[in-house]
Amino acid sequence: MDLHPFLLDQWTARFADASPAIRFHLAGSTGPSWTLAEIAALGDTPLDLTNTPLGYSSAEGSRALREAIGAYHGVDPDWVVITTGGSEALSLLFCVLERPGADILVPDPGYPAYDAMARAWRLKTQTYRLTREARYAQTADVVLAAMTAHSVAAIVNTPHNPTGSVMKRSELALLAGEAAGRGMALIVDEVFHPIYFGMPQPSAADLDNVIVVGDMSKALSLPGLRLGWIIDRDAERRSRLITARSYFAISHSPLLEIVATHALTHSAAILARAQAVADANLRAVEAMVENLRGLLDWVKPEGGTTVFPWFVDGRDSRPFCEAAAAKGVLIAPGDCFGQSHHLRIGIANHCEGLEHGLEIAAAIIKA
Incomplete structure (x- = not known):
């Protein structure tokens, strides 16, 4: 059976080895990264494999x-x-x-x-x-x-x-x-x-x-x-x-x-970190949307690690996402979810610096 192209996976894979490198990966939906050593060190008895x-x-x-x-x-x-x-x-x-x-x-x-x-x-x-x-x-x-x-x-x-x-x-x-x-x-x-x-x-x-x-x-x-x-x-x-x-x-x-x-x-330590990062970054996205009022709008999420704003004028978001990627900010275009005027932003991956990535994105939208 032939399956439809997985546009979201294709989009992120396309920029895996981008030059210049992606500095702000906001196209994903995972929480903040951990190393094996950090996970192994959780608790009173370190994990030994x-x-x-x-x-x-x-x-x-x-x-x-x-x-x-x-x-x-x-x-x-x-x-x-x-x-x-x-x-x-x-x-x-x-x-x-x-x-x-x-x-x-x-x-x-x-x-x-x-x-x-x-x-x-x-x-x-x-x-x-x-x-x-x-x-x-x-x-x-x-x-x-x-x-x-x-x-x-x-x-x-x-x-x-x-x-x-x-x-x-x-x-x-x-x-x-x-x-x-x-x-x-x-x-x-x-x-x-x-x-x-x-x-x-x-x-x-x-x-x-x-x-x-x-x-x-x-x-x-x-x-x-x-x-x-x-x-x-x-x-x-x-x-x-x-x-x-x-x-x-x-x-x-x-x-x-x-x-x-x-x-x-x-899991309490892992979830506490993910929640704190998502809370802080959600506030940063909220500030960006407010700054772009009339150009970008959203429904504030109740949970999870992604937001799904849209261009008020109904434009296709892919050209914007292409321009943002060229500046080192990777955001998922809405056509990956069948809604081309939207864009998906992951808010839980970056523990710090997301505000700067959003500033770059906002400047492109305003240009």
């Missing part, structure tokens, strides 16, 4: 790691299946949900891989629209309105990429119950949880009829581990997921599982 056997782990992941993830989300560790990042989690879920003629509900705008990977598993996609006029609010009614007689699941991403909107727990519970009554599963993508700018909320993993996807890459700021998970209380479906993973990947790296377990055990 030197005596780790380089064999296979189990397909569902080590018990220690699943217990750490269960504690992180407040659920039974037996519900957890380890995956190679959030992408494999989605692929496994689409694999076991696929049936002839079935469709899945996905947000628009939304993470481009939802649509591409669903189609790769021959699932049709039905989009539910998150609108600027409604401040990108995520409600059960908006999702259910897109349902068809062939819908097998709906995906909710909260906090949402790229807009930063959050579906309230009451709406998630309502949607999960309605979906169950219609024979649908509710997949909640929580890779940006628990980074919130207003009232925080707990994971949805304990709600009935909810499958949670999480990973170490976004809020937990460790994308190089390539480690994610599925939380599913349905034992029969979970068994099918583990079987599929046995064929697809066999297991994850035991080295990376040990690092991830250590990181999750000390």
